Amino acid sequence: MTIATISLPLGKAIPEKPHAISVQIPTWSDMCGMGRGDIQIMEALRNGYPRTFIHKDVQELSRACQSRFLSSPGKILLFPDPKSAQACKSYIISSDIHKNEAISSKSVSIFAIETGESQPTIMHAGKPPGPTTIWAIAFPEESAKVGAQFWRLTGTGISSRLAENCLRDVESMQRVDRPVKRFYSAMSAVHPVYQTICARIAYLMERASTGTPRSLAVRPSDVFLYPSGMSAIYHVQQMLLKWRGLETVVIGFPYELTIKMVETYGPSFKFYSLGTDEQIDEFEIYLDTKARSGSMIQAVWCECPSNPLLYTVDLERIRKLADKYGFVLVVDETIGSFANVDVLGVADIVVTSLSKSFNGYADLLAGSVTLNPNYCYYGALKTCLKEDYTNNLYIDDAIQLERNSRNFLERAAKMNDTAECIVDYLSPFASDPSSVVNAVHYPKTGQSTQRYRSRMRQATDEFTPGYGCLFTVDFDTIDASRAFFDSLDVRKGPSLGANITLAQPYVQMVLQKEKKWAASHGLRETIVRVSVGLEDKHVVLQSVKNAHMMAEKTKGTHAL
Numbered sequence: 001m002t003i004a005t006i007s008l009p010l011g012k013a014i015p016e017k018p019h020a021i022s023v024q025i026p027t028w029s030d031m032c033g034m035g036r037g038d039i040q041i042m043e044a045l046r047n048g049y050p051r052t053f054i055h056k057d058v059q060e061l062s063r064a065c066q067s068r069f070l071s072s073p074g075k076i077l078l079f080p081d082p083k084s085a086q087a088c089k090s091y092i093i094s095s096d097i098h099k100n101e102a103i104s105s106k107s108v109s110i111f112a113i114e115t116g117e118s119q120p121t122i123m124h125a126g127k128p129p130g131p132t133t134i135w136a137i138a139f140p141e142e143s144a145k146v147g148a149q150f151w152r153l154t155g156t157g158i159s160s161r162l163a164e165n166c167l168r169d170v171e172s173m174q175r176v177d178r179p180v181k182r183f184y185s186a187m188s189a190v191h192p193v194y195q196t197i198c199a200r201i202a203y204l205m206e207r208a209s210t211g212t213p214r215s216l217a218v219r220p221s222d223v224f225l226y227p228s229g230m231s232a233i234y235h236v237q238q239m240l241l242k243w244r245g246l247e248t249v250v251i252g253f254p255y256e257l258t259i260k261m262v263e264t265y266g267p268s269f270k271f272y273s274l275g276t277d278e279q280i281d282e283f284e285i286y287l288d289t290k291a292r293s294g295s296m297i298q299a300v301w302c303e304c305p306s307n308p309l310l311y312t313v314d315l316e317r318i319r320k321l322a323d324k325y326g327f328v329l330v331v332d333e334t335i336g337s338f339a340n341v342d343v344l345g346v347a348d349i350v351v352t353s354l355s356k357s358f359n360g361y362a363d364l365l366a367g368s369v370t371l372n373p374n375y376c377y378y379g380a381l382k383t384c385l386k387e388d389y390t391n392n393l394y395i396d397d398a399i400q401l402e403r404n405s406r407n408f409l410e411r412a413a414k415m416n417d418t419a420e421c422i423v424d425y426l427s428p429f430a431s432d433p434s435s436v437v438n439a440v441h442y443p444k445t446g447q448s449t450q451r452y453r454s455r456m457r458q459a460t461d462e463f464t465p466g467y468g469c470l471f472t473v474d475f476d477t478i479d480a481s482r483a484f485f486d487s488l489d490v491r492k493g494p495s496l497g498a499n500i501t502l503a504q505p506y507v508q509m510v511l512q513k514e515k516k517w518a519a520s521h522g523l524r525e526t527i528v529r530v531s532v533g534l535e536d537k538h539v540v541l542q543s544v545k546n547a548h549m550m551a552e553k554t555k556g557t558h559a560l
Contacts (some may be wrong), residue, residue, distance in 0.1 A: 035512025229353025
């Protein structure tokens with residue numbers, strides 16, 4: 001029995017569905033080319049992660065809008081609400097960010113587009129109240145790269161399902177000065193699917209909690225839904241800037257978003273990207289120095305555990321510092337997931353990419369923000385978040401998300417088991433000097449294991465928590481990494497937490513142009529990240545064994 005995916009061609013959507021959020025990039029060479037932006041690789045893509053590669057339906061709708069509504073050459077980006085479109089305009093014209101390359105405000109326009117009596121692609125009770133409205137931002141072609149960067153780093157663009165729906169009524173599109181309320185926003189107030197998702201998340205956040213009992217439980221009204229995980233992060237940061245407008249500190253986020261986060265999300269960020277004890281010592285000294293001068297920070301962001309090195313920072317210590325110095329602690333638990341870890345004992349705010357394990361089928365983007373009612377800033381944060389909140393999770397995506405997440409715990413259990421089985425096989429090689437395996441990064445192994453375990457939920461008859469679906473293997477040489485990746489018979493592409501196994505040489509694809517920066521933050525270019533799926537664990541394990549055997553054959557051929 002084999003997974004038989006090595007022959008899957010470059011650029012093929014994975015999974016093979018209309019709204020897939022990953023894409024097959026089958027070889028090490030292809031991944032490097034993708035990271036560099038090589039034209040021949042980019043032109044071969046028929047799909048991609050929607051924030052990085054704009055979905056074909058969104059592209060088609062954008063072209064139709066450009067043809068209909070632009071009198072001169074230019075580009076259009078489409079958003080589900082006017083605030084997101086305005087934020088994109090502010091980014092494009094910002095001289096603080098783009099210096100001399102910034103364009104004038106007069107060259108950028110925002111307008112609403114309505115289609116006729118569109119029906120959602122997934123039918124549900126009741127008729128949608130009126131036409132669909134989306135917002136377009138039009139700008140010169142010279143700013144296309146900058147606009148795409150905003151789309152990628154904020155995750156606020158329209159959904160592929162919304163675009164698909166609009167294309168059904170593309171002939172009825174018209175530019176309007178006074179748009180009506182778009183149907184899916186109005187539906188969000190009455191359609192039960194949103195309440196169902198929020199209630200499910202609230203239940204999972206409180207299920208089998210760790211540590212001492214909490215005074216107050218998370219309610220569905222404490223959960224806010226967004227059209228992507230990055231949109232959830234973006235809106236929380238915007239809310240924090242509105243609330244306090246102070247410095248934000250990032251601890252243990254050593255990945256590509258930190259490079260542009262300062263420019264996109266607002267001023268004044270400080271990074272401790274490895275999150276080691278020594279860095280937290282430095283951070284505490286920094287906090288004390290600021291306090292002595294009468295100043296403070298607004299928030300600290302952490303992951304549990306981190307992507308892609310699966311490291312868990314000392315969240316308990318950071319919580320104590322939050323209480324002492326009066327800042328908010330935001331934790332992204334996407335990698336650990338609602339199933340395995342409970343971060344409400346430390347976090348004021350929990351952000352999650354629902355696109356990953358919660359959804360589980362790699363066919364939509366969604367995100368959530370959960371506010372913890374047990375900390376002192378809860379009331380102020382909830383008031384501030386609600387003031388500007390718009391539910392932009394498209395109704396069709398919400399309905400699909402609710403369906404997909406029904407078996408979340410069942411899927412999480414299987415992926416926990418498969419990943420642990422494979423890591424148990426690989427880990428001994430990391431301590432063997434004769435092996436090409438340099439390290440295996442996984443919450444069960446390494447220096448931060450006890451910190452992760454302190455956040456694990458209690459075991460119940462329903463579910464036994466584990467270490468998640470993700471692990472990262474580091475090899476001694478590029479040759480060994482390449483041999484392992486090219487021989488690994490699984491799907492090759494971005495994203496994680498899907499029902500299918502996905503592998504990616506993380507630095508080669510994500511940080512190809514920033515390798516020195518990545519290395520300075522502990523990310524070697526020899527790492528291969530693997531997210532296991534729901535395939536038979538013995539089949540996946542055998543594929544890993546075969547790939548590992550090929551990697552070992554490179555021993556002594558070339559030094560890194």
